[in-house]
Amino acid sequence: FLLQQTQGTIFPAPNFNPIMDAQLLGGALQGISCEKDVLIDILTQRCNSQRLMIAEAYRDMYGRDLITDLKENLSHHFKEVMVGLMYPPASYDAHELWHALKGVDTEEKCLIDILASRSNMEIFQMKEAYLTQYNTDLQQDIDSETSGHFRDTLMNLAQGTRMEGYADPSTAAQDAMILWEACQQKTGEHKNMLQMILCNRSHQQLWMVFQEFQNISGQDIVDAINECYDGYFQELLVAIVLCIRDKPSYFAYRLYNAIHDFGFHNKTVIRILIARSEIDLINIRQRYKERYGKSLFHDIKHFASGHYESALLAICAGDAEDY
Numbered sequence: 001f002l003l004q005q006t007q008g009t010i011f012p013a014p015n016f017n018p019i020m021d022a023q024l025l026g027g028a029l030q031g032i033s034c035e036k037d038v039l040i041d042i043l044t045q046r047c048n049s050q051r052l053m054i055a056e057a058y059r060d061m062y063g064r065d066l067i068t069d070l071k072e073n074l075s076h077h078f079k080e081v082m083v084g085l086m087y088p089p090a091s092y093d094a095h096e097l098w099h100a101l102k103g104v105d106t107e108e109k110c111l112i113d114i115l116a117s118r119s120n121m122e123i124f125q126m127k128e129a130y131l132t133q134y135n136t137d138l139q140q141d142i143d144s145e146t147s148g149h150f151r152d153t154l155m156n157l158a159q160g161t162r163m164e165g166y167a168d169p170s171t172a173a174q175d176a177m178i179l180w181e182a183c184q185q186k187t188g189e190h191k192n193m194l195q196m197i198l199c200n201r202s203h204q205q206l207w208m209v210f211q212e213f214q215n216i217s218g219q220d221i222v223d224a225i226n227e228c229y230d231g232y233f234q235e236l237l238v239a240i241v242l243c244i245r246d247k248p249s250y251f252a253y254r255l256y257n258a259i260h261d262f263g264f265h266n267k268t269v270i271r272i273l274i275a276r277s278e279i280d281l282i283n284i285r286q287r288y289k290e291r292y293g294k295s296l297f298h299d300i301k302h303f304a305s306g307h308y309e310s311a312l313l314a315i316c317a318g319d320a321e322d323y
Contacts, residue, residue: 008278009285009317012047021046022057025066034073036307043085044314047278051086077266078308081315084274090125091133093118096271097126098134101145108232109268111146113254114275115157116239117247123160149191150232156199157240167204175201176212179221183228191233198240206244248283249291251276255284256292256299264303273315285316 021042028038043051055066062069070082087095093114100110118126130138142154175197182190201209213221225237242250251272258268276284288296300312 007280007282009281009315010044010047010277012050013045016046016050018050018053018057021054022061025054025058026062029069029073036078039082040307040311040314043082044311048088052088055086077270078311080270081308081311084270089275090122090129092275093126094130094133097130097138101141106145110271111154112236112239113271115154116236117243117250120160120162120164123158148233149195150236152192153195153199153233153236156195162200163202163205165204166202167208169208172205172208173212175209176216179209179213180217183224186228194237198237203244248280249287251284252287252291255288255296259299259303269312273312277315
């Protein structure tokens with residue numbers, strides 16, 4: 001269906017010339033004052049694979065690394081956006097997870113955002129990138145930096161072993177019953193069953209399970225989880241459910257929270273915009289507008305400023321009527 005098609009805001013640029021782009025970037029970065037508008041015009045208007053070709057041309061031309069030059073010439077959040085655009089998607093996920101795990105404080109919300117929303121293939125590639133970039137195993141790091149049932153659930157997600165495409169109506173009612181019992185009993189064993197089902201059943205299967213859960217309990221699964229559990233374990237379970245139901249809605253909700261609840265949590269906004277820019281950012285924008293009345297564009301404009309704002313808005317893109 002056309003409706004089901006996910007859509008990004010960034011596409012391959014037509015008439016792409018990496019050598020010319022590399023030259024323009026070199027000029028912009030080497031100038032007495034860095035020409036930030038040129039950087040925005042080029043890097044937000046090329047798709048990721050094109051940016052990687054520009055970086056290669058840049059290295060051939062100047063004998064230097066484009067990411068290093070961006071880091072040296074830019075600062076603060078604007079730097080994070082421009083550098084973030086230069087990572088391949090799996091490397092960007094790995095980079096974000098590494099910082100979330102190895103920072104002064106573990107950033108649980110970042111772990112939740114990434115691991116609850118990625119496909120088996122994305123998780124596999126992200127683990128490979130993590131190993132290559134940091135010479136350590138993602139699952140080992142999750143194991144040592146998190147704890148309890150939150151850790152068990154993250155570890156399960158990081159295996160990337162969710163069933164694909166499979167659905168069996170006869171076991172959906174059983175699964176729903178187990179989930180319902182887990183919300184009543186709350187023992188360690190029940191928590192374990194709960195996360196096993198949510199992490200390993202296929203999306204199609206879980207759609208049926210959630211429907212059955214509603215029939216059995218008269219309650220929506222998200223409300224039940226919120227009522228019975230707390231802390232990051234609860235947040236992670238809810239994120240998994242929301243991502244299975246409608247990923248763009250989940251990210252719209254996360255963006256809204258990041259923009260409004262934390263006085264603009266820059267890291268989250270940057271990460272979601274970059275990570276979803278070639279996947280479903282148009283859908284996320286639509287859900288945002290439907291649910292919150294104001295457009296994502298409007299809210300970013302309201303909170304961000306300067307070149308940082310321009311870069312975010314360029315990634316967010318959209319037509320005048322969205323604002």
